[in-house]
Amino acid sequence: MRLAALQRTMARAVMQPLTAAERMQNTAPDGKSMRAYASRFIKPNDRLSSFDRLEIYNRQYWFRLLSSMVEDFPGLRAVLGDRKFEAMSKAYLMDCPSQSFTLRNLGSRLEAWLRKHPKWAGSKQELAIDITRLEWADIQAFDGKAEPPLRAEQLGADAGANLTLRMQPYISLLDLKYPVDDLLLEVRKEDEGTDFASNAFQEKHKRKRVQAVAKLNPAKIFLAVHRLDDSVYFRRIEREEFVILRALGDGKSLGKAIEAAFRKSRVPSAERAESVRKWFQNWAALGWFCRGKGSAVPEKS
Amino acid sequence: MPANRFNGFTEYGIGIGLRAPHYNHILTRKPVCDWFEIISENFMIDGGRPLRILDEILEQYKVVQHGVSMYFGSAEKANREHLRRLKELVKRTKTPWLSDHLCWGSVDGRYTHDLLPMPYTFEAAKLTAQKVREVRDYLEIPVAVENVSSYAEFHVSEMTEWEFLNEVVEQADCGILLDVNNIYVSSQNHSFNPFDYVNSVPAERVAQIHIAGHSKYRRYILDTHDHPVIDPVWKLYERAIQRVGHTATLLEWDDSIPSFDEVHDEALKANKFLSSTLLATAV
Numbered sequence: 001m002r003l004a005a006l007q008r009t010m011a012r013a014v015m016q017p018l019t020a021a022e023r024m025q026n027t028a029p030d031g032k033s034m035r036a037y038a039s040r041f042i043k044p045n046d047r048l049s050s051f052d053r054l055e056i057y058n059r060q061y062w063f064r065l066l067s068s069m070v071e072d073f074p075g076l077r078a079v080l081g082d083r084k085f086e087a088m089s090k091a092y093l094m095d096c097p098s099q100s101f102t103l104r105n106l107g108s109r110l111e112a113w114l115r116k117h118p119k120w121a122g123s124k125q126e127l128a129i130d131i132t133r134l135e136w137a138d139i140q141a142f143d144g145k146a147e148p149p150l151r152a153e154q155l156g157a158d159a160g161a162n163l164t165l166r167m168q169p170y171i172s173l174l175d176l177k178y179p180v181d182d183l184l185l186e187v188r189k190e191d192e193g194t195d196f197a198s199n200a201f202q203e204k205h206k207r208k209r210v211q212a213v214a215k216l217n218p219a220k221i222f223l224a225v226h227r228l229d230d231s232v233y234f235r236r237i238e239r240e241e242f243v244i245l246r247a248l249g250d251g252k253s254l255g256k257a258i259e260a261a262f263r264k265s266r267v268p269s270a271e272r273a274e275s276v277r278k279w280f281q282n283w284a285a286l287g288w289f290c291r292g293k294g295s296a297v298p299e300k301s
Numbered sequence: 302m303p304a305n306r307f308n309g310f311t312e313y314g315i316g317i318g319l320r321a322p323h324y325n326h327i328l329t330r331k332p333v334c335d336w337f338e339i340i341s342e343n344f345m346i347d348g349g350r351p352l353r354i355l356d357e358i359l360e361q362y363k364v365v366q367h368g369v370s371m372y373f374g375s376a377e378k379a380n381r382e383h384l385r386r387l388k389e390l391v392k393r394t395k396t397p398w399l400s401d402h403l404c405w406g407s408v409d410g411r412y413t414h415d416l417l418p419m420p421y422t423f424e425a426a427k428l429t430a431q432k433v434r435e436v437r438d439y440l441e442i443p444v445a446v447e448n449v450s451s452y453a454e455f456h457v458s459e460m461t462e463w464e465f466l467n468e469v470v471e472q473a474d475c476g477i478l479l480d481v482n483n484i485y486v487s488s489q490n491h492s493f494n495p496f497d498y499v500n501s502v503p504a505e506r507v508a509q510i511h512i513a514g515h516s517k518y519r520r521y522i523l524d525t526h527d528h529p530v531i532d533p534v535w536k537l538y539e540r541a542i543q544r545v546g547h548t549a550t551l552l553e554w555d556d557s558i559p560s561f562d563e564v565h566d567e568a569l570k571a572n573k574f575l576s577s578t579l580l581a582t583a584v
Contacts, residue, residue, distance in 0.1 A: 001457050003425045004376035010417065011408040043454045045492065047520040053453040056521070061413055098412040101370040101383045102342050145347030170348065230350035 006041055013037060014057045015097060017090050022062075024055035065093055068103045072139060073110070074191060075131040075184040078214045079124055088120040104143070107136055127216060131180040134234070137172035137225035138184075141232045144170030149287030155280055165289045167249045173242055174223045178216045181223060181234040228286060235286075240265055241279050245288075303546045307443050307476025308508035309397030313363060313549035315575070317568050320554070324354050326561040327362075334565060336363040338551050339394070341401075342370055345386040355393070364394050365509070365549075367478075368401035370412065371436060373446060373469075374419045374429045375405040384439055391440055398443040398508050400478040403429065403466060418451035421458040421465035430472030437475060445476035445508040450486035450515070450524030462487065463501040476508035479545070481537040482530065482553075486515050486522045495533075499540050507545040512538055512571065513553040527556035529567050539574045547575050 001009070012029040019025055028037030038050035045053075069089040070077060077085040096109045111132045114121065121128035146168055155165075167173075222242035224235045237245070240261040247257035262272055283289060304310045314335035319327075326332070337358060344355050358364060371383070391399065404416040419425050437444040448466055460468070470477055479502060481495075488495035512535075514528030530538075530552070542548065552568035 001420075003420065003422065003428060006420055006455065006457065007376055007405055007408050007417075011411070011413060014413055014415070014417070015411070041455055041457070043456055045454075045490075048452075050453075052520070056452040056523075057415060057417065060415055064414055098414060099410055101380055101407075101412060102345065103414055104346070141349075143346040143349035143351060146349075227349060230353055 001041060009037075009041055010054070010057075013054055014061045015094075016058065017094060018059060018062050022059065024051065024058045062090075065098070065103075065106065066090070068106050069093075072107050073132065073135050074187050075135050075180065076110075076128060078183065078187045078211065079128050079131055080121060081211065084120065091117070091120065104139065107132075107139070111136060126218070127178050127180070127214075130174075130176045130178045131183060133172075133174055133176070134180050134184055134223070134225065137174060137223075138232055138234075140172060141170050141225045141227045144168075144227070146170055146227070146287075147290035150284065150289045150291065152281060152284040155284055155289065164251060164253055165248045166291065167245060168226070168288055168290055170227050171288060172225045173246050173249065174225065175242060176221050176223060177218050179219050179221050180216070181221070181236070183214060183216055184234075224288075226286065226288065238275075238279075240267060240275070244276075244279070245283070248289075303548045305476070305505065305508065307398060307445055307506055308549060309443055311397045311549070312547070313365070313509075315568050315571050316363075316365070316549070316551045317564050318367075318551065318553050318555065319358065319364070320558055322558050323561040323564070328354070328357055330561075331361060332561060332565065334362060336365060336549070336551075338365050338367045338553075341366045341368040341387060341390055341399070344393075345383075345390055352393075359394060364396060365551075366390065366394055366396040366399045367447075368399065369416070370406060370414065371401040372406045373401060373403060373432050373436070374425060375407045375432075376428060377407060377409065379432055379436060380407075384436065388440055391442060396442065398445055398476065399440060400445040400447055400476075400509065402449050403446040403469060404449045416449045418449065418453055418455075419465065420455040421460045421462060423459060423468070426465055426468040426472060430469050430475075433469065433473035433475050437473075443476055443508065444473075445478040446470065446473075447478035447480050447511065448483050448487075449480075450483040450490075450522075452490055452521060452523075454491055461493070461498075462491075463498045467501065467503060470503065470506050475506075477502060477506045478509045478511060479507050479541055480511035480513070481541055482511065482513040482515060482534050483524060485531075485534045485537055486524045489522045495537050496540060499537055499544065502541075502544070504545040507541075507548055509549045509551065510538065510541060510545075511551055511553055512568075525556055526553045530570070535570070535574070538571065539577075542574050550575070 016025060016029055024034060026034050028034040030037065035051045038054040042050040042053050044050050066086060066089055080088060092110060092113050096113055098106055111129060114129055114132055118125045222237045222239055224237050226233055226235060243261040244257045247260050258276060267275055304312045316334065316336035316338055319337040319339045344351055346352065402416050404419060406413045406415055406417050433444055433446060446469065484495045484498045512530050513526045514530055516523045516525040516528065550571045552564065554564045
């Protein structure tokens with residue numbers, strides 16, 4: 001067997017799901033016996049059959065990837081419950097195996113996949129989508145690229161309505177149907193409380209609390225998931241802020257972004273200019289803007 | 302011999318793997334440690350805290366990069382994005398050499414995130430050596446390949462593991478990261494004499510040595526990096542040091558990680574063997 005063929009044969013078996021008892025399946029990817037499949041390319045020894053030896057790798061693959069999913073999506077796990085989360089993760093990884101050299105990107109396609117497969121979240125579909133978006137945004141904010149930020153004085157009024165700006169690459173703007181920021185913070189608080197002294201009773205109690213928090217009622221919120229001094233924050237913002245920032249992120253001019261924000265706004269006309277001034281002051285202080293393509297912002301203040 | 306072209310002519314002593322639970326201790330206490338090994342993939346990112354911590358470590362310590370997903374032995378071509386990011390990191394760390402495993406782990410662009418064993422064939426040796434050369438030429442630094450722990454052997458193999466290692470490193474003209482714990486684990490899983498392996502390695506190509514602990518099960522041993530080093534592995538290390546001289550040595554501890562001091566103290570046990578080698582050389 002040539003190298004490429006052998007690797008393809010072994011990888012198919014290694015990436016095949018485990019049984020409910022976390023053992024290798026008896027049926028091979030070709031529909032025949034896994035014992036025969038394994039013995040075609042793996043030698044047995046005096047202690048382990050070919051099947052046993054292949055199973056070590058099969059189990060390691062799933063244990064490693066499932067633990068990475070648990071680490072990256074604790075909020076979604078709280079929403080779905082442990083068993084359903086594990087079953088969902090297996091189905092996701094079967095459809096979307098890792099295409100990256102780093103496990104960091106394992107969940108990059110989870111939101112899109114969940115939208116296509118609503119059965120996994122059932123009645124909690126929208127909540128599940130929201131928490132997944134937040135958890136992925138959290139990963140991106142943690143280690144995403146930061147450009148040199150524009151200071152407040154560089155965003156002066158003289159730049160005019162044609163000013164184009166770019167958001168920092170690490171920032172995600174989320175319009176959410178559920179206040180999942182509260183949920184994720186609660187889940188993390190519970191996780192931090194886990195220590196060596198935890199016993200089965202405490203674990204059960206903790207799971208119940210998290211499950212209770214996961215039963216959120218809808219409440220539309222707008223979030224900017226950003227980073228400050230290397231820590232990730234979930235900042236709630238006004239609808240108008242969200243519209244301006246998203247429009248700027250889409251490459252629209254400042255004038256058009258502001259126009260879009262107040263089109264259906266309840267903010268009284270007299271207060272709008274002051275609101276915009278304050279928002280920009282905050283955003284600049286947080287370092288959210290960087291130079292856009294063709295920006296009219298001067299190079300140096 | 303210890304300072305050679307495969308480790309950038311450096312003479313590093315005993316290091317440990319840089320792991321997140323120790324960041325705070327290292328940055329606040331600034332303990333004496335010869336060098337740290339980083340997992341390249343943990344820092345092949347665009348920004349944020351990991352890179353800030355790495356930069357602080359680089360200001361005070363020597364750092365060497367060790368990768369886990371180059372997959373020199375995968376039949377497919379190297380991932381260009383991986384290489385681009387790796388080169389960016391190499392420029393940042395100025396690592397004198399870089400290591401990754403003699404294994405495969407990806408097929409048709411799908412990653413297993415495991416260190417899967419090679420079939421020891423001449424075809425595999427040729428393809429692997431070619432990829433090692435490509436990576437080294439692109440990165441423009443010395444590359445060392447590490448022997449992995451394995452749990453399976455293939456019918457198609459045409460040679461022993463150490464013969465395969467020698468074949469690859471000769472064809473690629475690269476260095477070796479000799480993991481004596483992995484040799485021990487594989488020797489138990491495949492019933493060979495680990496000293497045959499250590500005695501067969503081309504000593505002049507050894508850039509670095511790894512030591513670690515493992516987990517013993519009833520029918521096999523798993524390379525878990527979550528225990529102290531056991532005596533038989535220290536004996537292999539002693540033999541390796543007798544052959545290759547005072548070589549940069551690193552303790553890996555990746556799971557159930559104890560305090561910095563505990564990990565470092567375990568690593569420093571290597572001094573006993575290194576100093577006896579120095580004494581023998583002096584005499």
